[in-house]
Amino acid sequence: MATVSQIWPFERRRCLKAHGIITLLFLDLCLQCVNGYLSSPHVGQEPPYSRDAQPVITSPVVPSPSSASPTDSDGYAAKCPSGGQCNRLPADCINCSYHHNCSYGKLASFSCKAKRGVHCTAESGKQQTNFSLSITCQFCWQLDLSQYRCSNSTSCMTVACPRKCYNATCQVLDHVHCLGKRVFQKRLYCNWTGGYKWSTALALSITLGGFGADRFYLGQWREGLGKLFSFGGLGIWTLIDVLLIGAGYVGPADGSLYI
Structure with a gap:
């Protein structure tokens, strides 16, 4: 027959085991509560974004010429030549009904109209207001580097590995036509000189x-x-x-x- 001294260690181990199981179940319940709280919608989160998101040339988002503001006349009149060919006018001198349903990289025809106070002619020399303009279907930021000018940074290290980049503000040249905004941001490699040979x-x-x-x-x-x-x-x-x-x-x- 087992004595009290022999039964006591066995009872003690069984009690500790039961307490351990209860403690583990309690901790698991607490962790599930915390995880549910953190994943709930009320916790402050930033909306998802894509740094390299690129527009798709499928939806018309550029306003038609009729929606252009009539107060532009004072700003563009000084740099719009008079009497030249309509299809050679700077982009600021005309309003075009650009559409994005075109094949990327191929020529597309757009209906354009000279702005108020701008006089231009066709190739035959006859004065006209409405004309058709053929341009390559691409956004302004997709143009060749020679077709726009960008700001240059003199605070980034050009002699570095890997090569450093900076955020440049670029503007399309006057006589270059493209889709989208003519002033845009672009990541460029540091490229400037302090005059050292x-x-x-x-x-x-x-x-x-x-x-x-x-x-x-x-x-x-x-x-x-x-x-x-x-x-x-x-x-x-x-x-x-x-x-x-x-x-x-x-x-x-x-x-x-x-x-």
Whole structure:
């Protein structure tokens, strides 16, 4: 017959086991409640977005000429030539009923009308107001780089790996016609120069590199002082800089490109 001292450990283990199961069930219930709260609609969330979202050329979203504001006359009159061909007028001088139901990359014909106060002629020399304009079916941001001008940033590093980009504001040239907004934002590679010549930097590195002349020229005065007082790192630093500058890996301190 089992004594009390033998039964007590067994009862104690069974009690602890029951308490452990109850504790685990309670924690699982708490976790389910917290998960349901976090996934509920009342928790503040930002709407989903796509950074690289691109428009689809299928839906007409450009207003017709009749919806253009008549108060534009003072702004465009100064840069609209008079007496020229209608199909060569700048985009700001005409109103076109652009539609997006066209084949991308192919020519499409659009009905256009010269704005009030703008006089133009057909190819035959006869004056006309309404005319047809043929342009390539593409949005303005899809044009070739030569057909628009963008702002240039002088605060981004051009000598970097990977190559840095910046947000540029671009505007289509006057006589280029396209679909969509003529002023748009575009990500471009940093591409500017501070006037430093690669040939000058390489020549200084070969001849006076032991005194830090190449680094001083590039605006890197700390490295220049280091080379000056170490005699070009006993020649080793000088040789390395000749190779790095020759390969274009070491550039101006302001992050610009060589000329």
